[in-house]
Amino acid sequence: xxxxxxxxxxxxxxxxxxxxxxxxxxxxxxxxxxxxxxxxxxxxxxxxxxxxxxxxxxxxxxxxxxxxxxxxxxxxxxxxxxxxxxxxxxxxxxxxxxxxxxxxxxxxx
Amino acid sequence: xxxxxxxxxxxxxxxxxxxxxxxxxxxxxxxxxxxxxxxxxxxxxxxxxxxxxxxxxxxxxxxxxxxxxxxxxxxxxxxxxxxxxxxxxxxxxxxxxxxxxxxxxxxxxxxxxxxxxxxxxxxxxxxxxxxxxxxxxxxxxxxxxxxxxxxxxxxxxxxxxxxxxxxxxxxxxxxxxxxxxxxxxxxxxxxxxxxxxxxxxxxxxxxxxxxxxxxxxxxxxxxxxxxxxxxxxx
Numbered sequence: 371x372x373x374x375x376x377x378x379x380x381x382x383x384x385x386x387x388x389x390x391x392x393x394x395x396x397x398x399x400x401x402x403x404x405x406x407x408x409x410x411x412x413x414x415x416x417x418x419x420x421x422x423x424x425x426x427x428x429x430x431x432x433x434x435x436x437x438x439x440x441x442x443x444x445x446x447x448x449x450x451x452x453x454x455x456x457x458x459x460x461x462x463x464x465x466x467x468x469x470x471x472x473x474x475x476x477x478x479x
Numbered sequence: 480x481x482x483x484x485x486x487x488x489x490x491x492x493x494x495x496x497x498x499x500x501x502x503x504x505x506x507x508x509x510x511x512x513x514x515x516x517x518x519x520x521x522x523x524x525x526x527x528x529x530x531x532x533x534x535x536x537x538x539x540x541x542x543x544x545x546x547x548x549x550x551x552x553x554x555x556x557x558x559x560x561x562x563x564x565x566x567x568x569x570x571x572x573x574x575x576x577x578x579x580x581x582x583x584x585x586x587x588x589x590x591x592x593x594x595x596x597x598x599x600x601x602x603x604x605x606x607x608x609x610x611x612x613x614x615x616x617x618x619x620x621x622x623x624x625x626x627x628x629x630x631x632x633x634x635x636x637x638x639x640x641x642x643x644x645x646x647x648x649x650x651x652x653x654x655x656x657x658x659x660x661x662x663x664x665x666x667x668x669x670x671x672x673x674x675x676x677x678x679x680x681x682x683x684x685x686x687x688x689x690x691x692x693x694x695x696x697x698x699x700x701x702x703x704x705x706x707x708x709x710x711x712x713x
Contacts, residue, residue, distance in 0.1 A: 393509040409506055410526035414534065429501065432508070439508030442501075 424450035564635035594646035599691035601650020
């Protein structure tokens with residue numbers, strides 16, 4: 371099962387689509403959580419996800435705003451999508467009846 | 480050239496050299512794009528470098544290289560270096576060399592043990608070689624500080640260093656270890672230990688210093704292909 375930070379990264383990559391690269395993922399996670407993750411945490415987690423076959427990465431083009439340096443582009447693999455779905459469903463099931471869950475998720479027995 | 484030691488971006492570039500070229504390119508690009516400069520960028524790069532270095536120690540190879548080879552072999556080779564220096568320099572008042580043949584054998588053995596040990600360190604764990612180097616220097620510094628033998632320079636402790644460094648150099652540069660060469664080196668090393676077989680208590684040190692040669696033989700036998708690249712290969 372994915373870790374929570376792994377899930378955040380996979381979700382950000384899926385959301386960004388073709389524009390998913392390391393700096394954009396950091397921004398996206400920062401916007402969602404209110405805390406910008408560290409470069410070290412992002413890169414080591416990306417390596418782990420790639421080793422598990424959940425994402426694939428490659429070197430993208432360089433841009434002037436990056437000082438002429440290349441991007442690390444990222445894409446979620448079908449296995450990554452499956453793992454993220456599994457994590458999401460587990461969280462959904464677990465939080466269904468807790469007080470902080472949205473009303474529509476709460477089930478009356 | 481003026482080097483701005485006080486400039487954080489200079490330190491960031493320096494620290495980023497501890498990363499692989501791909502990582503360095505993308506991390507520095509990310510920081511430039513995010514507008515992170517100065518101490519913030521320095522902390523980001525330092526964090527990644529530390530994580531990368533620590534992740535290498537999840538593997539068994541750096542541990543074997545440092546604590547199974549570098550530290551014990553450094554002590555043993557320093558002892559052997561001193562015994563050879565004593566034999567070469569009879570002016571120290573010690574016993575004369577038992578014979579020229581044995582002396583030549585011992586010098587060759589010192590070179591063979593040192594070179595194969597250095598080569599093995601270079602191939603076992605390339606990216607932690609600098610840690611291995613530090614752990615090799617610590618025993619050397621310890622022994623140099625306590626060396627008091629009349630007529631002998633403390634530098635004779637370090638006779639093993641030139642062949643060890645040569646072995647390390649070739650170990651780091653070699654992308655393919657050849658079975659034939661490794662086998663020949665291991666056999667020569669083992670044959671050179673024969674004069675020591677009668678000495679009581681010599682077996683542990685012989686084994687400790689000879690296993691890198693036979694490790695290289697087994698590695699060359701198993702792979703018979705280019706050394707693995709990646710975390711510890713390149």
